[in-house]
Each structure stands twice: as C-alpha cells, then as structure tokens.
Amino acid sequence: MLQPPIELPADAALPPGLALRRPLVADHPAVVDAIPEWWGMPGTPLPLLLPPLFFQHFSDTSLLGEDAAGLAAFLIGFRSHAQPGVAYVHFVGVRPDLRGHGLARTLYEVFFAESRAAGCHRVDAITGVPNRRSQAFHASLGFAASGDTDFDGVRAWRDYDGPGEHRVAFSKEL
Ligand SMILES: CC(C)(COP(=O)(O)OP(=O)(O)OC[C@H]1O[C@@H](n2cnc3c(N)ncnc32)[C@H](O)[C@@H]1OP(=O)(O)O)[C@@H](O)C(=O)NCCC(=O)NCCS
Structure with missing residues (x-):
C-alpha cells in the first residue's frame, strides 16, 4: 500500500537516530509486546484493545518511531467514519528512556496536522x-x-x- 509521507512540524526535533514511518501489520507483535512494560502494567489485558486490524486499516493515519534499539514510539489513530469531522487517538506510547523530550507531542502534532488537512475539526481520546x-x-x-x-x-x-x-x-x- 502506498503510504502518505510524514511531514514533521517545523520546530520538531526527533531524538538522534529516531525515524518515523507508518506502522505495518508486521509491527503488531512488537507493539503489543511493548505495552505491559511501557504502561508499567505487567500482565495487563490492554494489548487486546490493539488487534492487528488497526495495523491493517489505520496504518495511513498512524505513526511508528524506531531507532537502533528497536521500537521507540507509536501513535495509533484514525479519522471517524460516522463523525467525519472527528479524529481519534486510540493508543500512544513512548519507550520509557525517550520520555520527557517532546516525542509524544510531536506524534500528536503530526496527527493534528494530518487530521486538519483531511477536514477534521476535533481530536478525541x-x-x-x-x-x-x-x-x-x-x-x-x-x-x-x-x-x-x-x-x-x-x-x-x-x-x-x-x-x-x-x-x-x-x-x-x-
Ligand atoms: C504519556 C506519554 C505518551 C508521554 O510521552 P512523552 O514523549 O514523555 O511526552 P512529551 O515529552 O511529548 O510531553 C508532552 C507534554 O506532556 C507533559 N507530560 C508528559 N508526561 C508527563 C507526566 N508523566 N507528568 C506530567 N506531565 C507530563 C510534558 O510536560 C509536556 O508538556 P510541555 O510540552 O507543556 O512541557 C508516555 O509517558 C507514555 O508512553 N506513557 C505510557 C503509555 C500511556 O499511558 N499512553 C497514554 C494513554 S493511551
């Protein structure tokens, strides 16, 4: 599938060596494996809320960051079919060692800009x-x-x- 290019906000600085791309179905195991540790909830059923369908059907509105250590961050979001002016962020996570440097803010700002460009007026979570x-x-x-x-x-x-x-x-x- 041809994925839309990712445009970073002018003032965004990603951590050194981190690249953003669209998530693929093949990324699903790594993302759900990361959730218990990243959320600080061993044994949590939260990964069940993120089945592969999100990677099959919403990859073009989602984002994944990776660096030399592997998965660095992800934002899984989509634009509502039933409410065409509304976009929704379903999951966002940043690897603990990368927190506090504006990475999740950058993911959201990319999502805001793409949602706005697609005609949305509101983002929910x-x-x-x-x-x-x-x-x-x-x-x-x-x-x-x-x-x-x-x-x-x-x-x-x-x-x-x-x-x-x-x-x-x-x-x-x-
Ligand atoms: C929540 C989370 C995504 C934030 O990621 P992050 O990259 O550290 O966030 P940022 O550095 O982009 O922070 C953006 C803003 O949020 C604030 N913020 C982030 N984490 C915070 C915390 N723990 N306490 C208070 N404020 C916080 C920052 O101060 C910053 O505000 P500023 O830009 O006005 O200074 C990350 O802590 C995480 O992955 N948590 C576990 C998963 C989770 O709970 N996801 C959300 C529910 S789906």
Whole structure:
C-alpha cells in the first residue's frame, strides 16, 4: 500500500537516530509486546484493545518511531467514519528512556496536522482513571477532559467502556 509521507512540524526535533514511518501489520507483535512494560502494567489485558486490524486499516493515519534499539514510539489513530469531522487517538506510547523530550507531542502534532488537512475539526481520546500521566500529558497538549463522576479526584465517565470501566474523555478542537 502506498503510504502518505510524514511531514514533521517545523520546530520538531526527533531524538538522534529516531525515524518515523507508518506502522505495518508486521509491527503488531512488537507493539503489543511493548505495552505491559511501557504502561508499567505487567500482565495487563490492554494489548487486546490493539488487534492487528488497526495495523491493517489505520496504518495511513498512524505513526511508528524506531531507532537502533528497536521500537521507540507509536501513535495509533484514525479519522471517524460516522463523525467525519472527528479524529481519534486510540493508543500512544513512548519507550520509557525517550520520555520527557517532546516525542509524544510531536506524534500528536503530526496527527493534528494530518487530521486538519483531511477536514477534521476535533481530536478525541480516552484514558483510564489511574493513568494520571496520560491525563497530565493530554492536559499539556490542550485537551479538555470530561466525565460525569468524581473518582479519587479524577472526573471520568462512569462505566464508559462497560461495567466498572470508567474513562476520562479528552477532546481538542483543531
Ligand atoms: C504519556 C506519554 C505518551 C508521554 O510521552 P512523552 O514523549 O514523555 O511526552 P512529551 O515529552 O511529548 O510531553 C508532552 C507534554 O506532556 C507533559 N507530560 C508528559 N508526561 C508527563 C507526566 N508523566 N507528568 C506530567 N506531565 C507530563 C510534558 O510536560 C509536556 O508538556 P510541555 O510540552 O507543556 O512541557 C508516555 O509517558 C507514555 O508512553 N506513557 C505510557 C503509555 C500511556 O499511558 N499512553 C497514554 C494513554 S493511551
């Protein structure tokens, strides 16, 4: 499949030796293998939320970074069919040794620019109540958080993803 080229924001600086490309189905095992360690959740069922279909059908709106050590970062996102003006980030992860240098921000900025160019006016994402790091990250990027219930000081939508599966919803106007 011919993949769209990736244009970096003018002020973006990737870590030395890191290259960005579109993820392929062949990348799926490495990405799901990385999730438990990168999320700090050994044994988590989270990888089940990222089956190969995302790599089959949304590779052209997703991003993967790699360096000499292998997988460095990924953003799996897509543009909504049912809501044509809306794009959605399903997963984002950065290898722990590369964090805090703006890499996830760069992935999001590429996704924002591509979504805007495709006619989107909003980007959505969700995260779990305990994932304070993700909440801080999305707030830093200008996402508004929403929820209907207070869980230990975090507003989240009760049972959003099923019974007991409360989620903070994020939206950012482009
Ligand atoms: C969340 C995550 C993707 C951030 O990646 P990163 O490359 O370190 O983030 P960046 O360096 O681009 O940070 C962007 C902004 O978010 C803020 N931020 C990032 N991590 C943060 C943290 N742990 N606490 C507070 N703020 C944080 C940064 O301060 C920065 O703000 P600034 O640009 O205004 O200074 C990374 O920590 C990660 O992979 N976590 C595990 C997976 C995960 O939880 N993914 C999100 C849910 S799908």
